[in-house]
Amino acid sequence: MTEPLVEIKNLRTHFFTDEGVVKAVEDVSLTIPRGKTLGLVGESGCGKSVTALSIIRLISPPGKIVSGSIAFYDDGRKIELTTLPEAEMRKMRGSRIAMIFQEPMTSLNPVFTVGSQIAEAVRLHHRVSSREAWDRAVEMLHKVRIPDAQRRASEYPHHFSGGMRQRVMIAMALSCNPKLLIADEPSTALDVTIQAQVLDLLRDLQTEFGMSILIITHDLGVIAEMADDVCVMYASKVVEYAPVVELFTNPLHPYTRGLFASRPEPGKPKDQKLRTIPGVVPSPLRFPSGCKFHPRCAYAQERCKKEEPVLRRPNLSQIPPSHVVHCHFAEQIEEQEEAAVKSV
Amino acid sequence: MTVQAPAPTPTAAAPATRPLLQVTNLKKHFPIRRGVFQRVVGHVRAVDDVSFHINPGETLGLVGESGCGKTTVGRTLLRLIEPTAGEIAFEGRDVRALSGGQLRQLRRDMQIVFQDPYGSLNPRMTIRAIVEEGLIIHGLGNRKERLEKVIDTLEDVGLDPTYINRYPHEFSGGQRQRICVARALALNPKFMVLDEPISALDVSIQSQIINLFTELRRKHNLTYLFISHDLSVVEYISDRVAVMYLGELVETGTSRELYHHAIHPYTKALLSSVPKMTPGKKPERIVLPGDVPSPSRPPPGCRFHPRCPLAIDICKVESPRETIVDGHMFRCHVMEQQLKSPASKK
Numbered sequence: 001m002t003e004p005l006v007e008i009k010n011l012r013t014h015f016f017t018d019e020g021v022v023k024a025v026e027d028v029s030l031t032i033p034r035g036k037t038l039g040l041v042g043e044s045g046c047g048k049s050v051t052a053l054s055i056i057r058l059i060s061p062p063g064k065i066v067s068g069s070i071a072f073y074d075d076g077r078k079i080e081l082t083t084l085p086e087a088e089m090r091k092m093r094g095s096r097i098a099m100i101f102q103e104p105m106t107s108l109n110p111v112f113t114v115g116s117q118i119a120e121a122v123r124l125h126h127r128v129s130s131r132e133a134w135d136r137a138v139e140m141l142h143k144v145r146i147p148d149a150q151r152r153a154s155e156y157p158h159h160f161s162g163g164m165r166q167r168v169m170i171a172m173a174l175s176c177n178p179k180l181l182i183a184d185e186p187s188t189a190l191d192v193t194i195q196a197q198v199l200d201l202l203r204d205l206q207t208e209f210g211m212s213i214l215i216i217t218h219d220l221g222v223i224a225e226m227a228d229d230v231c232v233m234y235a236s237k238v239v240e241y242a243p244v245v246e247l248f249t250n251p252l253h254p255y256t257r258g259l260f261a262s263r264p265e266p267g268k269p270k271d272q273k274l275r276t277i278p279g280v281v282p283s284p285l286r287f288p289s290g291c292k293f294h295p296r297c298a299y300a301q302e303r304c305k306k307e308e309p310v311l312r313r314p315n316l317s318q319i320p321p322s323h324v325v326h327c328h329f330a331e332q333i334e335e336q337e338e339a340a341v342k343s344v
Numbered sequence: 345m346t347v348q349a350p351a352p353t354p355t356a357a358a359p360a361t362r363p364l365l366q367v368t369n370l371k372k373h374f375p376i377r378r379g380v381f382q383r384v385v386g387h388v389r390a391v392d393d394v395s396f397h398i399n400p401g402e403t404l405g406l407v408g409e410s411g412c413g414k415t416t417v418g419r420t421l422l423r424l425i426e427p428t429a430g431e432i433a434f435e436g437r438d439v440r441a442l443s444g445g446q447l448r449q450l451r452r453d454m455q456i457v458f459q460d461p462y463g464s465l466n467p468r469m470t471i472r473a474i475v476e477e478g479l480i481i482h483g484l485g486n487r488k489e490r491l492e493k494v495i496d497t498l499e500d501v502g503l504d505p506t507y508i509n510r511y512p513h514e515f516s517g518g519q520r521q522r523i524c525v526a527r528a529l530a531l532n533p534k535f536m537v538l539d540e541p542i543s544a545l546d547v548s549i550q551s552q553i554i555n556l557f558t559e560l561r562r563k564h565n566l567t568y569l570f571i572s573h574d575l576s577v578v579e580y581i582s583d584r585v586a587v588m589y590l591g592e593l594v595e596t597g598t599s600r601e602l603y604h605h606a607i608h609p610y611t612k613a614l615l616s617s618v619p620k621m622t623p624g625k626k627p628e629r630i631v632l633p634g635d636v637p638s639p640s641r642p643p644p645g646c647r648f649h650p651r652c653p654l655a656i657d658i659c660k661v662e663s664p665r666e667t668i669v670d671g672h673m674f675r676c677h678v679m680e681q682q683l684k685s686p687a688s689k690k
Contacts, residue, residue: 043546161635191409192573193632196617200631218547221619225627244623255548262551264580265621273558274551274580280516281546 004073005179005212006032006055011068013047013054016061022284024050024063026236029311031229032180034073037206037213039227039244041220043281047236048216052182055214056097057081057089072096074179095125098173100166102185107169108157115141115153118172125176140171143208144201163194170201174209184216199225220259224248232256235282235292238311242323252314252325252334254297291328299333362436363397364535364567365421370394370430372416376640388640390416392591394430395666398535403561403568405582405599407575407614409636412588414571418537421569422454423447434535452482455528459540461520465512471498471523472508478531493530500563501526502556518549525556535567542577554581575618579603587611590647591639597672607674607683609654646677654678 013025025047032038040048053059055070070081074096084092101107109117118137122128128136134153141149144167157165166186173181183202187195199222206213215226223230223244230247232240232255240253251257261275279296282288288295294304307328313321314330327333371394373387391413398404406414420427423439432439434450442450458464465474475494479485485493495505501522512520521541528536538557542550554577560566572578578585579599586596587610595608606612613630620627632651637643643650649659656678664675669683 043548163635191636192575192617193409193613194635195619196629197631199619200629219619221621224621224623225619227623248621248623259547262548263621264551264554264576273555276551276555277548278552280518280549 003034004031005034006073006214007069007071008051008055009069009071011051011054011070012066013050013059013063014066015063020285023236023287024284025054028068028233028236028238030231030238030241032212032214033228034179034212035206035210036228037215037226039223039230040214040216040233041218041223041230042233043218045281045284046233047284048233049184051233052099052184052214052216055081055180056093056099056182057084058099072180091125094121094178095176096178097180097182098176098178099182099184100169100173100186102188105162105165105189108165110157113154113156114160114168118153118168118175121172122175136175137171140175141168143174143205144168144171146171161194163190163197166190166198167201170198170205174205174211177209178211180212180214182214182216185218186215187222188217188219195222202226220263232259235287236284237292237326239293239326240324241311243320246320246323250319250323252316252319252323252330253293253327254299254333255293257333257337258296291326299329299336301329303328361399364400364402364435365398365569366431366433367397367417367421368395368431368433370417370420370432371428372413372420372425373428386640388638389591389642390639391420391427392642394588394591394593396586396593396596398567398569400534400567401561401565402584403570403582405578405585406569406571406588407573407578407585408588409573409614411590411636411639413591413639414588415539417588418456418539418569418571421537422451422456424456448482452478452531453534454537455531455533455535456537456539457521457524457528457541460544461517461524462544464524465520467512470509470511471503471526474512474523475526475530478527482531484531494526497526497530500529500560516549517545518552521545521553522556525560529560529564532564533566535569537569537571539571540573541570543572543574550577557581575615587614590636590642592647592675593673594648594676595672595674597674601672605672607669607672607679608676609652609679610648611674613653646675 009029011025011028015022015024028051030038040051042048054065059065065082072079072081115134115137118140119130119133122133122136138149138153141153146152146164146167160168187198190198202213217223227244230242230244231238232253234255240256251260258277262277264274277296282292290306291304291309294300309326309328311324311326314325316331316334370391372391373389375384376386376388377383378385394417406417408414416425419425421432427440434454439450472494475497476490479490479493494508498505503519503522512523515523542553545553558581561568570578570581582599584597585599585602587594589610595602595611602611603615606615613632616628616630630653634651645661646659646664649655658677664677664680666673666675667680
């Protein structure tokens with residue numbers, strides 16, 4: 001067990017809108033290990049981005065962290081992020097926790113050169129001369145493998161392609177040596193060949209800088225390549241949480257199973273229909289009662305409609321203790337599925 | 345109205361059948377205009393010399409990265425964009441020569457579904473009006489018959505026909521995409537261009553829509569051009585796949601051939617870039633250096649050569665021609681030499 005860098009316990013983040021309270025994050029607990037990568041996977045609106053924004057405290061009204069704790073362990077000190085004064089939090093952002101977003105096009109200021117934007121981030125956190133900050137910017141652009149970094153530092157964002165802009169964002173995020181990098185769909189807006197470049201780069205930089213990464217994505221392939229641990233979210237809740245190889249070999253929650261089964265994979269027979277998850281993702285304003293997945297779940301029973309399950313260790317011998325699932329009937333479903341596989 | 349030819353059996357890629365759609369040397373160059381007088385200062389060669397065919401009942405997948413011209417190909421086929429040069433033959437008729445009534449007839453046979461189900465439905469029209477509009481424009485049936493057709497079509501795409509008087513905003517993304525499909529399907533087309541039809545949808549909804557397409561294809565004997573950047577989905581749904589790079593087709597083959605025995609170095613790199621679902625293993629990946637160049641100034645010779653791991657001198661000057669080995673087409677100097685020299689044959 002590696003020691004944790006961030007420990008989130010029972011986090012609740014709600015949005016108080018005119019139409020009602022949107023419970024975007026409900027009772028989420030997770031751990032980001034030091035120097036490792038936690039993958040947060042789920043569909044749009046499941047609360048994965050809000051969880052990340054809660055860590056870096058970028059939730060603005062009508063949103064609010066209602067309860068729970070986010071502990072950040074920095075050089076043996078425990079810092080509680082939910083109650084940290086805003087001035088202190090501002091120091092954390094950039095120097096300890098940095099974030100990159102899906103849209104590298106809109107995250108850069110078009111009227112400043114990329115070098116000066118990175119240098120600005122450096123000078124916010126370190127007392128250095130502008131010359132030194134500029135040199136640091138060039139060094140970072142070099143580290144994210146932008147060719148001819150010296151010259152490109154004086155160019156404007158519109159001179160860069162999508163993949164190059166995402167590299168600039170990564171350079172800026174890592175310029176102050178953060179302990180945690182939050183990457184919110186970092187490769188979704190990019191083409192596959194460029195996505196491959198960016199993911200490889202992130203992995204290499206993690207080895208070099210030793211930071212932890214929280215990667216948010218809806219793409220299970222990206223999770224497989226990047227994450228050490230995986231947390232699956234559905235309708236504001238964590239529904240399954242396990243080390244990556246364990247999750248991919250033994251998905252237990254019906255939602256996770258559905259996600260795997262509905263992907264067309266190379267080698268799957270073509271004449272067979274894809275398995276689907278029926279219905280649609282529920283609106284956070286009108287979540288179903290009991291287990292929020294029950295209206296779409298093939299295994300749902302009376303109990304699922306009334307009683308919300310807890311995140312628990314399933315009573316199955318082959319499942320390691322690090323694997324938890326948010327389902328009343330995980331054991332029975334596993335038995336049924338096993339039997340179905342054997343009978344084929 | 346023309347008498348329909350006896351329906352050809354939809355055996356995928358049977359070489360004897362006449363193709364439903366034959367595209368030859370298709371080109372689309374968009375002029376770049378600058379200055380006060382809007383002088384043409386150059387051209388974006390979005391599609392350059394693209395040739396392919398689609399057999400009746402077949403699904404051709406068209407893959408490539410953004411800006412490679414795949415959407416432009418789809419739209420020129422329906423003449424939503426006028427091609428600059430080349431031939432498009434649909435059931436033997438020259439699509440570019442048609443006008444007026446004939447063109448309208450053609451558009452009944454060829455329909456398109458777009459990527460964004462949020463932007464492609466008029467928010468002020470009811471579902472009924474949206475699906476019925478095509479029937480009215482083509483003067484098909486009276487009021488009662490049209491209503492029946494709308495209800496039939498909605499059932500076909502898996503929507504409850506009691507929703508007929510609702511507006512698009514009342515539906516989820518997946519349902520909206522079903523409405524878009526119903527609108528295209530109402531005219532009984534023979535051929536549909538599906539332009540990234542599932543990219544905007546949630547993962548758990550995508551498989552529902554993929555199943556819908558395969559079901560409709562079987563039921564109505566449809567032929568698809570499936571445009572996408574999602575390589576696993578294309579492999580699943582397509583009989584044959586064409587790969588585009590910077591306005592040109594670089595490789596075409598049956599989906600089994602292409603995914604297991606890709607020849608062109610770009611196809612190989614593209615396939616190796618897809619994140620694999622095998623955690624714990626370090627991906628074996630061909631990482632391409634650099635970005636896709638701008639189609640307004642494509643590199644000379646083979647357009648892929650600045651990023652190609654195999655490039656040799658000839659690639660910088662001469663554009664590779666089409667080479668066909670067992671129905672598998674590719675354009676690459678290096679692979680052509682390799683496959684033709686008998687010593688290297690495995």
